[in-house]
Amino acid sequence: MPLSSHRGLAVSPGIVIGRVLLLEDDIHRITKRQVSTAAVPAEIVRFERAVKDSTTELQAVFESARKEMGEEAAKIFLVHIAMMSDRRTFTAPVKSMIESEEVTAEYAVSQVLGQLAEKFRHSRESAFTTKVNDIDDLANRLLGHLSGRKESRLAKADKDTIVVASDLTPSLTAGLDRKKILGFATDLGGRTSHTAIVARALNIPAVVGCQDLVRAATEGATAILDGDHGMVIVNPDAATLTQYKARIEQRRLFQLSLSDLSNLPSKTADGTEIELVGNIEFPEQAAEVLSMGGTGVGLYRTEYLYLMNQAEPTERDHFQAYKKAVEALKGRPLTIRTVDLGADKMTQSRQDTPERNPFLGNRSIRYCLRNLPMFRLQLRALLRASALGPIKVMFPLVTSLSELRRARHLLNDVMEDLAEDSIPFDEKIQVGMMVEVPSAALMADAFAREVDFFSIGTNDLVQYTLAVDRTNERIADLYTPMHPAVLRLIRDVTRMARRRKIPVSCCGESAADLEFALLLLGLGLRTLSVSSSAIPSLKRLVRSVKVEQCERIARQAMAFDSEQAIAGYLRDQARKIIPEAFDGRTA
Numbered sequence: 378m379p380l381s382s383h384r385g386l387a388v389s390p391g392i393v394i395g396r397v398l399l400l401e402d403d404i405h406r407i408t409k410r411q412v413s414t415a416a417v418p419a420e421i422v423r424f425e426r427a428v429k430d431s432t433t434e435l436q437a438v439f440e441s442a443r444k445e446m447g448e449e450a451a452k453i454f455l456v457h458i459a460m461m462s463d464r465r466t467f468t469a470p471v472k473s474m475i476e477s478e479e480v481t482a483e484y485a486v487s488q489v490l491g492q493l494a495e496k497f498r499h500s501r502e503s504a505f506t507t508k509v510n511d512i513d514d515l516a517n518r519l520l521g522h523l524s525g526r527k528e529s530r531l532a533k534a535d536k537d538t539i540v541v542a543s544d545l546t547p548s549l550t551a552g553l554d555r556k557k558i559l560g561f562a563t564d565l566g567g568r569t570s571h572t573a574i575v576a577r578a579l580n581i582p583a584v585v586g587c588q589d590l591v592r593a594a595t596e597g598a599t600a601i602l603d604g605d606h607g608m609v610i611v612n613p614d615a616a617t618l619t620q621y622k623a624r625i626e627q628r629r630l631f632q633l634s635l636s637d638l639s640n641l642p643s644k645t646a647d648g649t650e651i652e653l654v655g656n657i658e659f660p661e662q663a664a665e666v667l668s669m670g671g672t673g674v675g676l677y678r679t680e681y682l683y684l685m686n687q688a689e690p691t692e693r694d695h696f697q698a699y700k701k702a703v704e705a706l707k708g709r710p711l712t713i714r715t716v717d718l719g720a721d722k723m724t725q726s727r728q729d730t731p732e733r734n735p736f737l738g739n740r741s742i743r744y745c746l747r748n749l750p751m752f753r754l755q756l757r758a759l760l761r762a763s764a765l766g767p768i769k770v771m772f773p774l775v776t777s778l779s780e781l782r783r784a785r786h787l788l789n790d791v792m793e794d795l796a797e798d799s800i801p802f803d804e805k806i807q808v809g810m811m812v813e814v815p816s817a818a819l820m821a822d823a824f825a826r827e828v829d830f831f832s833i834g835t836n837d838l839v840q841y842t843l844a845v846d847r848t849n850e851r852i853a854d855l856y857t858p859m860h861p862a863v864l865r866l867i868r869d870v871t872r873m874a875r876r877r878k879i880p881v882s883c884c885g886e887s888a889a890d891l892e893f894a895l896l897l898l899g900l901g902l903r904t905l906s907v908s909s910s911a912i913p914s915l916k917r918l919v920r921s922v923k924v925e926q927c928e929r930i931a932r933q934a935m936a937f938d939s940e941q942a943i944a945g946y947l948r949d950q951a952r953k954i955i956p957e958a959f960d961g962r963t964a
């Protein structure tokens with residue numbers, strides 16, 4: 378097999394060499410795979426078994442649906458069974474395609490159902506066009522039986538596996554077994570998609586947005602995944618393997634040199650203290666933040682309590698998670714961000730009616746303010762936990778003052794309830810907000826009078842300022858925090874916060890980029906919140922620069938009018954300061 382290399386987005390650092398496990402079960406992306414003539418009968422048997430298993434499953438679904446929704450509504454599952462056993466339109470064409478073209482059952486199923494869906498889609502009868510969804514449903518069920526569900530295939534992975542998929546959900550990513558899975562690469566996704574964030578949280582090297590990797594990779598092939606540079610090489614030759622093994626060693630030595638830094642203070646060369654804190658998704662990560670040299674948690678993404686479980690977390694689940702994190706931090710601050718569900722962070726079970734524009738839809742604080750019992754429950758648990766150690770509360774995606782006031786009002790209400798029941802909590806709990814939409818950034822002055830702190834979320838601020846979906850690999854080249862418009866917003870928010878004497882931090886992923894961090898320091902930020910793995914190299918940067926030098930660099934960067942010029946200039950400056958962090962880096 379020839380070597381093929383694929384460029385994607387470097388979203389979680391690390392270089393690994395392993396064998397490909399291909400997870401492709403999306404009807405629209407099944408690639409054509411030949412089987413040998415001798416393997417054709419086995420392929421047909423596999424197809425027949427999948428039809429039989431899907432039918433049994435659908436009969437059970439029909440029975441339970443009949444009990445819950447009544448005969449009429451449940452009939453749809455009988456329709457699915459009938460479609461699947463229709464010889465003329467389905468089973469015969471699939472078998473004949475496997476035989477004549479010598480292809481996998483998955484491919485034949487996807488083709489035959491795909492053609493059927495096309496016919497329905499172009500029909501003038503609306504009753505037919507709605508059938509397209511039924512076909513997709515059916516296809517997913519059959520493909521699940523043919524290839525195995527993603528979860529169970531992952532659970533059965535061998536050692537030294539590199540997962541290749543069109544996409545992975547954040548919860549699937551969080552469940553990856555680190556003892557066996559070395560890294561993963563996907564065709565979809567952007568740098569700040571939550572799958573990427575989870576990969577960083579779990580220290581799994583990852584490349585996303587490769588676009589054509591699933592098509593090119595074969596199950597079991599050797600692959601190199603370079604999460605530092607955003608590159609995946611399938612079937613590498615001997616020379617490439619030797620070159621990457623040397624890089625892995627070079628990397629190991631650099632990481633080793635950083636480990637000495639964890640107990641040293643995070644101070645610039647001219648003595649200004651820079652607070653380096655961690656972003657976490659799970660309470661277990663709090664201890665890791667400290668061990669990497671962080672001094673607290675600047676962002677705890679609590680929506681993962683929802684994303685990791687089918688059932689909604691109870692007040693006790695929330696409380697236990699916060700207790701675990703606050704105790705692990707041993708007196709260091711824990712900033713709990715209230716639930717930020719919606720957009721790309723939705724569980725299947727909560728995805729009732731898909732929205733046309735989910736990133737502009739019912740997400741985050743909006744979602745919470747429309748689901749008050751759920752929001753109250755979280756605030757209650759969070760306040761109870763505030764009796765155990767220093768906790769701050771932070772509201773996400775605030776776009777207007779009225780929204781902030783409603784959230785604060787609810788918090789006060791919950792405080793009164795607790796006080797009435799004599800349940801202890803921190804009455805002076807600090808209340809902050811994320812600045813992650815232009816409306817909040819432009820109104821920073823007004824907001825600063827009503828909160829105790831700001832945290833700038835560049836992941837969203839970039840997407841909303843530049844109108845670039847943060848998860849869309851097709852326009853990933855347009856997604857950059859270096860855009861002058863984004864920088865001006867950050868500069869102004871920081872100025873307003875200083876003027877009103879409230880602390881301001883940056884907790885977007887770009888705070889971990891050395892060149893961007895250099896600029897943030899120059900713009901006046903003194904707290905950076907990043908994945909714990911990024912803390913050591915940031916500390917190295919902090920200890921190598923003077924504030925005045927950063928300010929000069931920021932002034933110069935702000936004088937450029939294009940993101941390319943700014944990015945190039947900052948890269949040159951950062952490279953001069955810590956050349957070893959940029960060794961071999963091309964992008």
Ligand code: PEP
Pocket residue numbers: 569676678717813833834835836837838884885886
């Ligand atoms: C952000 O938007 O920058 C942020 C930190 O929040 P999240 O990535 O969870 O949306």
Ligand code: MG
Pocket residue numbers: 773813834836837
């Ligand atoms: Mg955000």
